[in-house]
Amino acid sequence: MPPPPDPTPVDNSLRREACPLCGATVSAVGVMQLPPAIQFSTHWISLRRPPELWRCEKCGSAFTQNAIPEEVALGLYGKGDGGARWSSHAPFEATKTREAIDALRRLVRHGVRLLDVGCNTGELLDHARFLGAATTGVEPSDASRAAAVARGHRVERSLSEATGPFDVITAFDVLEHVYDVPAMLAEVAAKLSPGGRFVALTGDITCAEAKRAGAGWWYVQCPEHVVFPTLAALGAARLHRRAGGHHLRRRGPRAPAAAPRLAHALRPLPLRRP
Numbered sequence: 001m002p003p004p005p006d007p008t009p010v011d012n013s014l015r016r017e018a019c020p021l022c023g024a025t026v027s028a029v030g031v032m033q034l035p036p037a038i039q040f041s042t043h044w045i046s047l048r049r050p051p052e053l054w055r056c057e058k059c060g061s062a063f064t065q066n067a068i069p070e071e072v073a074l075g076l077y078g079k080g081d082g083g084a085r086w087s088s089h090a091p092f093e094a095t096k097t098r099e100a101i102d103a104l105r106r107l108v109r110h111g112v113r114l115l116d117v118g119c120n121t122g123e124l125l126d127h128a129r130f131l132g133a134a135t136t137g138v139e140p141s142d143a144s145r146a147a148a149v150a151r152g153h154r155v156e157r158s159l160s161e162a163t164g165p166f167d168v169i170t171a172f173d174v175l176e177h178v179y180d181v182p183a184m185l186a187e188v189a190a191k192l193s194p195g196g197r198f199v200a201l202t203g204d205i206t207c208a209e210a211k212r213a214g215a216g217w218w219y220v221q222c223p224e225h226v227v228f229p230t231l232a233a234l235g236a237a238r239l240h241r242r243a244g245g246h247h248l249r250r251r252g253p254r255a256p257a258a259a260p261r262l263a264h265a266l267r268p269l270p271l272r273r274p
């Protein structure tokens with residue numbers, strides 16, 4: 001779809017003085033080069049100032065400087081058609097990495113209570129239900145939520161509305177959209193059952209490709225992606241403190257056959273309670 005001549009101007013004045021993951025000192029990586037009209041969900045918008053990529057000097061996480069404020073972003077997600085923007089006509093298995101699929105297959109069996117954060121129109125939930133799970137989703141897009149509900153899943157607008165506990169919580173290609181990742185992880189931990197697992201999939205800002213490309217790394221995807229946490233930062237996030245002893249397990253990157261452009265960039269991050 002070609003961009004319209006009159007995209008809606010959107011404020012992108014959110015600046016952070018400290019790392020959104022660990023609170024340490026941050027410095028600029030570079031200015032993002034964007035066309036005058038860009039998409040946010042299914043909205044065509046223009047930004048008032050050039051967004052920049054910044055990096056934490058302590059934990060190595062990166063984030064967007066001059067981001068769209070969270071309440072504005074939530075409004076845009078809510079009224080956007082997530083199913084059209086991030087549509088997947090391919091089966092769920094074809095759109096995620098091998099590790100993500102394998103993690104789900106290992107963790108989900110009959111009777112498992114699964115929560116998928118950012119469930120869009122419900123492809124992962126369908127897959128989990130096929131494996132025997134009782135499914136709940138969280139999805140801010142009204143249109144996507146309605147589609148997932150029509151497929152028979154319980155779906156809430158926000159994580160705080162999802163009533164736990166859950167045995168498995170997934171967040172695939174979601175963390176990079178989240179403005180306060182430590183707060184989200186704490187909420188996830190509070191909703192996990194004893195022995196429950198959290199599995200996340202997001203871009204790996206420490207991969208060679210990201211280091212080479214800087215602000216031009218394909219996964220930066222302004223304006224929706226606002227943060228790129230390192231494994232170290234996620235490990236240090238207070239998921240542990242709230243739930244007592246979660247830890248991260250690290251896996252190497254793999255490219256799913258149907259999406260080779262994801263090579264090197266995505267890494268599943270299973271968090272588990274020992």
Ligand SMILES: [Zn+2]
Binds near residue numbers: 021022023056057060
């Ligand atoms: Zn940091």
